[in-house]
Amino acid sequence: MNVLDGPTPVNLVATVRAVLPSLTPAAQSIARLILDDPGVVARSTITEFSAASGTSEATIVRTARALGFAGYSQLRFALAAAVARDEPERLVPGDLGPDDPLTDVIAKVARAESEALADTAAQLNPDRLGMVVEAVAGARKVDVYGVGASGLVAADMAQKLMRIGLPGHAYTDAHLALTSAALVRDDDVAVAVSCTGETPDVLAPVRVARRAGATTVAITNNPRSSLAGLADHVLVSAGRETAFRPGALASRISQLLIVDCIFVGIAQRTFETSDAALRATRDAIDGFRTDYRRRSRSSS
Known part of the structure; x- marks a missing residue:
């Protein structure tokens, strides 16, 4: 069974990040280039990508297969689809910097978390x-x-x-x-x-x-x-x-x-038992809060 469940343009970049630690050093360098700029990789022939990554064409093919594709061509097509679907910054989210204003912190953290949820789904x-x-x-x-x-x-x-x-x-x-x-x-x-x-x-x-x-x-x-x-x-x-x-x-x-x-x-x-349990636990907590407020008012 393929543990990646068949990468698609929707989850390709997330998949590359997920398997990065388990790849060989040469394959990791290729994967990092994919993460850094998937658009450039999508536009590169295997010869061009080999020169840019400093790895052999055979290593690139093995890496593509490790990511669940039949070869480099299929990987390129998937990257091209991902680039076409998403804004460039969606594929390469801006990192947080030590001098970022809090407005940027809020935006970047919110984007990173929403992307993590989307990729997981x-x-x-x-x-x-x-x-x-x-x-x-x-x-x-x-x-x-x-x-x-x-x-x-x-x-x-x-x-x-x-x-x-x-x-x-x-x-x-x-x-x-x-x-x-x-x-x-x-x-x-x-x-x-x-x-x-x-x-x-x-x-x-x-x-x-x-x-x-x-x-x-x-x-x-x-x-x-x-x-x-x-x-x-x-x-x-x-x-x-x-x-x-x-x-x-x-x-x-x-x-x-x-x-x-x-x-x-x-x-x-388990709807019947779960619903009854949720109502019972909610009532117990609500009752505790009501009693606490009542005691607090009485003591004051």
């Missing part, structure tokens, strides 16, 4: 998402592993599952994650969140959970990472790294989009 395979929804909805329990910024996403997923009555638990500590992973069964699901897909604190519990028989799910930017190789289902997020927004932070918004899609899919599948 374009890459998100509905069939694979459906399999994840089915597995999580029917699980005895759901472990969610993540550290750092991905730990925040793991906590968000666990909280959402709890709101609809599903036993989800987030683990941001490797020892606790390993403890829980050692006790999973074949009717459990282990979800791992990692931008790079190479985070040791996430890989270790996933390996244990996989050996124990749990269904494993990866949410990662890199579909060719170690984490992706351990997962039964891989959902690919997108996020453009900048000087002020390292990869993990840039990807958080797109990881949250995937979590929201999983949550909504489960809520649809």
Whole structure:
């Protein structure tokens, strides 16, 4: 199976960013030229691109195939379609500079995040998402592993599952994650969140959970990472790294989009129980707020 699910003009640039860390050094130099100016690459013959990149034509063809294309011609056509569809700055978003006024900061951050969401949506395979929804909805329990910024996403997923009555638990500590992973069964699901897909604190519990028989799910930017190789289902997020927004932070918004899609899919599948659970939890929180305001007024 092609982990890229067939690049299209819609997700081509996001796909190149996603697989960049897993490419050879020569292929990385080619991929960076594609990211820097896809329009120039689209207009270049393979001989011209070979001279510009300082790599052989054979390396360019191998890189095109690594990106999911039959050859360089097909890659050029896809890049040309992407350039024709999008504004140049859409393909090469302006980076944040240390002297940017806050008006530019707002615009650039908003654009980067909206593009991350659009790229993630374009890459998100509905069939694979459906399999994840089915597995999580029917699980005895759901472990969610993540550290750092991905730990925040793991906590968000666990909280959402709890709101609809599903036993989800987030683990941001490797020892606790390993403890829980050692006790999973074949009717459990282990979800791992990692931008790079190479985070040791996430890989270790996933390996244990996989050996124990749990269904494993990866949410990662890199579909060719170690984490992706351990997962039964891989959902690919997108996020453009900048000087002020390292990869993990840039990807958080797109990881949250995937979590929201999983949550909504489960809520649809289990509508009666999910709707009742959402109403019960909402009433409990609203009641707590009402009581707190009442007590506050009385004490004053």
